[in-house]
Amino acid sequence: MSRTVTRHVTGVVAILVSAAVFLVPFAFIVMQSFKTGPDSASLEFNWPIDFVLWQNIVSVFQTRDYMLITAFVNSTILTVLSVTIMVVLSAMIGWVLARRSSRWNPLITFFILAGLIVPPAIVPTAWVMQSLGIFNTIFGLALIEVAYGMSFCVLLFRAFVSNIPRELDEAAAIDGAGPLRLFFRIGFPLLRSVIVTAIVVQSVAVFNDFANPLYFLPGEENATVQLTLFNFQSQFQTTWNLLFTDILLITIPPLVMYIFFNRQIVAGMTSGAIKG
Amino acid sequence: MYPLWFLLPGAAIFIVLFIVPTFASFYYAFTRWTLFDVEFIGFDNFVTFFTDPQLSKGFTNTLIFGALTAGLKVVLGLLIGVLLTSEIWARGYLRAVVFFPVLVSTVGVGITFQALLDPFDGVINQTLAVFGIDGPGWLTDPNLALYSIIGVDVWRGVGLAALIYMAGLVAIPQEYYEAAKVDGASGWHRFWNITLPLVRPATTTVVILSLIGGLREFQLIWVMTGGGPGFASDVLASVIYKQYAYGFFGLSTAGNVVLFVVVSAIILPLFWWLNRKQTEL
Numbered sequence: 277m278s279r280t281v282t283r284h285v286t287g288v289v290a291i292l293v294s295a296a297v298f299l300v301p302f303a304f305i306v307m308q309s310f311k312t313g314p315d316s317a318s319l320e321f322n323w324p325i326d327f328v329l330w331q332n333i334v335s336v337f338q339t340r341d342y343m344l345i346t347a348f349v350n351s352t353i354l355t356v357l358s359v360t361i362m363v364v365l366s367a368m369i370g371w372v373l374a375r376r377s378s379r380w381n382p383l384i385t386f387f388i389l390a391g392l393i394v395p396p397a398i399v400p401t402a403w404v405m406q407s408l409g410i411f412n413t414i415f416g417l418a419l420i421e422v423a424y425g426m427s428f429c430v431l432l433f434r435a436f437v438s439n440i441p442r443e444l445d446e447a448a449a450i451d452g453a454g455p456l457r458l459f460f461r462i463g464f465p466l467l468r469s470v471i472v473t474a475i476v477v478q479s480v481a482v483f484n485d486f487a488n489p490l491y492f493l494p495g496e497e498n499a500t501v502q503l504t505l506f507n508f509q510s511q512f513q514t515t516w517n518l519l520f521t522d523i524l525l526i527t528i529p530p531l532v533m534y535i536f537f538n539r540q541i542v543a544g545m546t547s548g549a550i551k552g
Numbered sequence: 553m554y555p556l557w558f559l560l561p562g563a564a565i566f567i568v569l570f571i572v573p574t575f576a577s578f579y580y581a582f583t584r585w586t587l588f589d590v591e592f593i594g595f596d597n598f599v600t601f602f603t604d605p606q607l608s609k610g611f612t613n614t615l616i617f618g619a620l621t622a623g624l625k626v627v628l629g630l631l632i633g634v635l636l637t638s639e640i641w642a643r644g645y646l647r648a649v650v651f652f653p654v655l656v657s658t659v660g661v662g663i664t665f666q667a668l669l670d671p672f673d674g675v676i677n678q679t680l681a682v683f684g685i686d687g688p689g690w691l692t693d694p695n696l697a698l699y700s701i702i703g704v705d706v707w708r709g710v711g712l713a714a715l716i717y718m719a720g721l722v723a724i725p726q727e728y729y730e731a732a733k734v735d736g737a738s739g740w741h742r743f744w745n746i747t748l749p750l751v752r753p754a755t756t757t758v759v760i761l762s763l764i765g766g767l768r769e770f771q772l773i774w775v776m777t778g779g780g781p782g783f784a785s786d787v788l789a790s791v792i793y794k795q796y797a798y799g800f801f802g803l804s805t806a807g808n809v810v811l812f813v814v815v816s817a818i819i820l821p822l823f824w825w826l827n828r829k830q831t832e833l
Contacts, residue, residue: 287641297707298649301664304675308667319673365562376554384559391570393819395768397577397808398792399585399801404573423569426562445553455555484657486771491796502659509663516667523660530655538648 308520316517332521339507343499344522351501354414355482358421363474366426370433371463375442391427398491405492417492421482429474436470437463469540476537480530501526574812581809585802597806606783607807610791613698614814617773617787618766620699624706625762626755629713633754634747636714637721647718651711658708662775665704666691694784697777701785705772709765713758720754721747756826760819767815788814 300321308316309332310324337344373381401420402411410416440463448462464471486502493500504526508519581598584591601607636647653661668675669690677687690700724747732742770789773779779786779794786794788811795804 283639284641286635290635290640290646291642294646294649298652300675301668302652304668305660305664319667319670319675320678321675361565365565368558369562372554372556372558376556378556380556387566387571391566393764393815394570394574395789395808395811395815396570397573397805397812398796399805399808400573400576400580401569403576404569408568419565420569423566426566430562449553455553455558458553459558480655484659486657486659486775491793502657505659505663519663523656523663527656527660530657534655 305520305523308516309524311517313515313517316515316520319516328517329521332517333525336518336521336525339504339518340496343496343507344501344504344525346497347499347501347504350414350498351483354418354421354500355479357415358418358425358482359475359478361418362422362425362429362478363471365422366429366474367433367464367467367471368459369426370430371437371459371467373430374434374437375445388427388430391424392431396424402492412493412495412498414493414498417488420488420492421485424488425478425481429478432470432474433467436467440466472537472540476533476540479533483529577805577808577812580802581806583802585805586799587801590802593802597803598810600803601806601810606786607791609783610779610786610788610807611810611814613785614767614787614789614811616698617702617705617769618763618818620702621705621709621766621769622759622762624702625709625713626758628706628710629717629758630751630755632710632714633717633721633751634743637718650714653708654711656708658771659775661704661708662772665707666776669700691777692781694781697781697785701773701776704776705766705769708772709762713762716757716761717751717754720751724750759826760823763822764815764819767818768811 304321307321307324308319310327310329312324312326312328315325369384373384405411405416405420408416410419444462444466445458448458453461484502485500489498489500489503493503505519505522508515508522580590582592582594584593584596602611632650636643636650640646656664669677671677671687671689671692674687674690676690680687688696691697728746728750729742732746737745768789769787770793773785773787773790774793777785779790788807792804792807792811795801795807
């Protein structure tokens with residue numbers, strides 16, 4: 277009897293604490309985005325006096341000549357481009373690393389771990405990009421995201437490939453498939469579930485990235501969505517209602533991804549994270 | 553069947569944009585480097601780094617930030633993980649809610665907490681006022697700013713830690729617990745002698761991931777305080793950005809090298825030690 281009581285009490289306490297700690301900040305964001313400017317300035321956690329979410333959305337989009345639209349386009353191109361390159365190239369690397377034992381493997385593993393651990397050297401990277409003519413371009417930033425995200429993806433793919441039976445490859449090879457066909461027709465489809473995980477995790481990371489665009493994409497015409505948040509904050513005044521409307525708007529894409537792939541992310545992350 | 557040239561396209565990007573800049577940084581850290589020219593000045597940048605109190609503050613803050621965030625994520629992540637793998641009410645809701653912050657961008661989280669932690673109007677201090685407590689200036693008090701950001705970073709990252717622990721916890725065979733129960737072990741004993749040793753791989757992952765992230769953290773600090781007030785919450789990563797923005801490229805790169813050494817000196821031995829312990833079990 278007392279055990280069930282403890283369980284119920286723990287349940288109630290957990291729900292209350294989680295609501296206070298995790299839900300209040302989100303409720304606050306939503307609440308502020310409904311408010312008018314003066315109403316939001318007090319930063320209070322109260323019911324909006326007037327509900328002006330739609331007007332707020334319109335003004336957020338209009339700010340600085342529709343900068344948010346440019347930013348959404350930029351962020352989308354950046355995310356799609358970098359994640360596509362990253363996933364295809366990392367899958368190829370993970371595939372070969374798991375299947376073929378070569379004397380290069382320890383060295384490659386070393387570089388993969390270095391990629392996870394070593395903080396990127398900012399100025400020399402900008403200098404290399406400048407000499408390649410890709411500094412301050414979306415394409416250049418996409419390659420940066422590829423370089424920084426690849427280690428994680430390769431680890432994920434390598435762990436997963438070692439669980440796929442080799443017999444499938446052998447059968448395909450006997451049927452006359454070359455390495456490229458073998459990988460893209462047999463390997464890639466088998467990797468589907470972990471590919472989805474990699475895509476979701478890296479898309480959210482690239483879309484939410486703020487530091488790299490700040491370093492490698494100076495200039496308004498190249499802004500990504502995270503940088504638009506600074507439109508509403510100046511040294512003297514912050515328009516909180518528009519700021520929170522902007523936060524709300526740019527959280528929608530990651531949220532949609534999460535809702536669609538919830539189970540997949542959890543399963544893929546945990547299998548990769550523990551083995552990695 | 554598995555040609556080595558599969559590695560080449562990825563390797564090319566990685567070498568050009570990651571390895572080459574890293575090696576170049578070992579040279580440029582020893583220079584006075586502006587947009588126009590490079591002058592070799594030996595260890596001067598490093599001397600500046602460790603003698604200028606504003607810069608050396610970033611060094612100690614980096615260590616505090618990394619150690620505290622990793623420690624708190626391990627303890628809280630394990631507690632939440634245990635709670636959410638037990639038969640608790642509303643488990644699905646709790647799991648979703650704890651993981652939710654991972655989806656919001658760091659900038660979004662930083663700005664939200666800037667508002668919540670506002671000393672006068674913020675929700676947190678207003679709530680404290682209801683209980684008659686005079687809340688401090690979480691982000692404006694130099695003695696407190698860094699710790700407030702640490703709290704927010706834990707809030708943001710604990711969901712991921714809990715998730716990793718949950719995966720480790722469900723992999724522990726139930727027979728161990730049943731056997732221990734038969735032998736009359738208390739709940740605490742079972743946790744200490746079965747759960748804790750057997751979730752060790754998860755602990756390793758959480759420690760390593762949070763330390764790497766914590767020692768390199770830039771975004772949250774930059775958004776919430778910009779390293780301020782004064783230099784109270786500056787870490788190496790924010791110092792590197794400031795020197796970069798001011799155009800002191802050599803000094804900024806020296807900061808990168810210091811960060812590189814700090815991260816490697818902590819992570820590599822720890823990695824080796826944690827993995828060695830694991831195989832002994």
